[in-house]
Amino acid sequence: MLRALSQFWRLLKLCISGPRGKMGIAFFVAIVVLDFVGIATSIRLVHWNGDFYGALEAMNGSEAIRQVGVFFLIVAANVCIHLIGLYLRKMLQMRWRRTLTQGALDIWLNNRAYWHLANSADSMSNPQSQPVDNPDQRIADDCKFFIEKVLSEALDLIGRVAGLFSYIVLLWSLASFPLSLAFIGLPWDVPNYMVWAAFLYVALCSLLVHFLGYPLKGLLVEQQRREANFRFALARLRLNYDEVAMSAGERAERGVFNSRFDAIIANWRRLINRDLILSCFTFPYSSTVLRVPLFVALPGYLAGHVAFGGLMSLSMAFSNVVTSLSWFVFSYRDLSDLVAASSRLDDFLEAAKAAGRTGRRIAQHDSSDGVLGLKGLALETPQGTVMLNIPDFAITRGEAVWLSGASGLGKTTLIKTLAGLWPHGSGEVFTPSASMIVLPQRPYFPIGDIHDALAYPRDKQDFGAEDLDIALAKVGLGELADVEFGRSDTMAAHGLSGGEQQRLALGRLLVHRPQWALLDEPTSGLDIAAETELLCILRRELPDTTFIIVAHRPPQGLGSLRHITLDPGASPASLLHPDLQPA
Secondary structure, three states, X not given: OHHHHHHHHHHHHHHOOHHHHHHHHHHHHHHHHHHHHHHHHHHHHHHHHHHHHHHHHOOOHHHHHHHHHHHHHXXXXXXXXXXXXXXXXXXXHHHHHHHHHHHHHHHHHHHHHHHHHHOOOOOOOOHHHOOOOOXXXXXXXXXXXXXXXXXXXXXXXXXXXXXXXXXXXXXXXXXXXXEEOHHHOOOOEEOOHHHHHHHHHHHHHHHHHHHHHOOHHHHHHHHHHHHHHHHHHHHHHHHOHHHHHXXXXXXXXXXXXXXXXXXXXXXXXXXXXHHHHHHHHHHHHHHHOOOHHXXXXXXHHHOOOOOHHHHHXXXXXXXXXXXXXXXXXXXXXXXXXXXXXXXXXXXXXXXXXXXXXXXXXEEEEEEOXXXXXXXXXXXXXXXOOXXXXXXXXXXXXXOEEEEEEOOOOOHHHHHHHHOOOOOOEEEEEEEEOOOEEEEOOOOXXXXXXXXXXXXXXXXXXXXXXXXXXXXXXXXXXXXXXXXXXOOOOOOOEOOOOHHHHHHHXXXXXXXXXXXXXXXXXXXXXXXXXXXXHHHHHHHHHOOOOEEEEEOOOOOOOOOOOEEEEEOOOOOHHHOEEOOOOOO
């Protein structure tokens, strides 16, 4: 319980942070005030019951008709209060959802926490870095669900607690007569017995509901995880439709889909069985809770303590007390959903915070002389296994450097280290204070048109459309101005081959004109002639740019090329080969 409350509090602090979140507090207060006004109209309705049924008992037609008019006035007031409150709730819901979502995105993106989460160590070696499944679902679905549920349940609870005191005072005044226990042989009278009966009745029912429903939270968390895993499998097919189709992999993919959907069904059965067990009590309870008060009040009516109109008022007052106290019973299923969602979301955010604080054993320094240098660098896996020891070397401005080595050696990891991303290892990296672009082995293109892809990670509005078109033409993509990315079900690079995607990625260099370019297999999808042409253009357009290229074959077209071979089995002196090759 304490853990759940601490999770609620951490998430609520995110909701009310910032100007938008604090303005939401004003909305919240206004909604609560409206709820209090609604309580007052409900109490007036209790008194109306006594007046109306009293008029009927006295056969007073004119008073009964007047009470009908009063009834419609009370209903009209309730409708206005409800509609205004509903509108404010929806406004508050979107305001706090926006604040919570932005806070979650900040935590996920800050210090590249998303990357550290995806590349974290196993939980046995580093529990704080345990991978979190489906972060997209946490941000998109759980933020929305948490706000919806917490507002619904919190406002409902506040309204019930506030109303409860009013209803208890009302019930206490209406049920001032005692209950004699002589019918069971005891010489005692219980004063205001209906008030005590309400508390005892609801307390016993709440304990029973918790006993029947406590497994729901774990089942709901597991159901969300399995649903997300199924959606992820479907999304992978969308992202890799070409590869699956060319491999005739439909049967294998269908097997994965069936397996994950079967897991959903298996947990769903356990969930509905538990729901059925819980409903065996809650449904009869909700069906009888409005009638039980009448039965409890009957002894007072039969003993002549109240008239018929008083009986109806007493019954309604008791019913209001019981329904207010029964918030836990009525909301148990929703509370289980809320606890499950807040647990998933809070665990994700805490893991992301921890990932963003991932310590670096590889020291990153600014280079005072504008040279990129390595000193005593050793690269390790997240589990601490040494991948590659790299000798000390320096790369000066304007060089073209080819890094080669066996597959799986750690060349891409070295590029990540030079970019300041890889934290695992030891040694020092000295990085010049200059503009730098890193092109990964698999090009990434954001949602948008080809100009958005070319300008990434900056906005295309930062560059002139004509300059972007010129860059496209220089890399041989001048006829592809209508290509769009990520705006259909495939989320892929529409109509572009692997080589065209690499051309587009290299076109970014012509647009951004960086002083340093770190390229991982940038021309693996091109033939030697196309590679030579492209790299010649890059060197001509960017004569002062330093190119550091990971490739299995010597890049052609950059002019003088410095070759560094990475080989963990060789001695440090033989790892560096500064031989020059003609363009």
